[in-house]
Amino acid sequence: MSKAIPVIRNILDANNRLADQLRNVYAENNLLALNLMSSPGAGKTSLLERTLNDLRDELRMAVIEGDLQTDNDARRVAATGAQAVQINTEGGCHLDSSMILEALKQMDLAALDVLFIENVGNLVCPAEFDLGERAKVTLLSVTEGDDKPEKYPMMFAQSKVLLLNKIDLLPYVDFDLDRATRFARALNPEIVVFPVSCRTGEGLEPWYVWLKEAALAERR
């Protein structure tokens, strides 16, 4: 007998339920979890190297590294002395909550203030998967073009922080910081924008202040 069954279920429910579990784990440990997203090469790992080195005496930080194949980034992060747990997605374009739950088993969360989750480099898919994070932090480098918020709206609409990286290259590229900022704010009026250069260190101080305040807020 043929039967039609109304279901009405969000297909990503299973991931969203695991994300709720993650939120509880972070809260129990007073941990600031941040989901770092960008296209490949925008500078997520460089930002982490700088941040881990510069704030090592002030914050206890660790990183979950998402990568398709290699552990190149995890080795760069580990060289700073911070714990780095590698997740290889083997072709997968994003991290999901089940992968993070698995990675957390290898970490002493009570000994941490900040957990960075470096997502797979991709401006589309990572934004669809909730990892229970307190904030999504998106990087956009000035070599990519100032129209990216307009072209990939979902990621920028959902992010609390936007780092505009590689500003040391501004004299050589046609990137309008104001235009990129305006597009991002149009999608998301609350977004906090930090123009930075992870190579020279310019502009990183306001990001560090934001990070320390956000970490402190988790302890209250």
Add this chain to the structure above:
Amino acid sequence: MHEMSIADALIRIVETEMANHGLRTVQRITIQHGALSTMVPEALDLAFEAMTRGTALEGAVLEYEKVPLSLRCSKCETTFSPEVRSLHFAPCPSCGEEFAHAVLTGKELNIAHIEGDT
């Protein structure tokens, strides 16, 4: 490419529903997807086909219902559906405001219903 993950989640839900309703086979699965969802139907078809080969779900057809974008103006609160490609920068037909509208519909990614045989 995240259609593999979506197909995987979809298959689990359908298998649960099959067990709950005593279905042996499934012919049709209707999916509602919002205009802002980044799911690509062709890619999901391909992933679903590859992942269901040799299972009770083999041969089931995915049907898609697109849910249009509807926005509430950030300034005058008029509700409207823009017909432009740049979805988030749609001018309000009432006051002209272009930015920061609230998304009422358009983010959906749901299974609406399944059809099969007991």
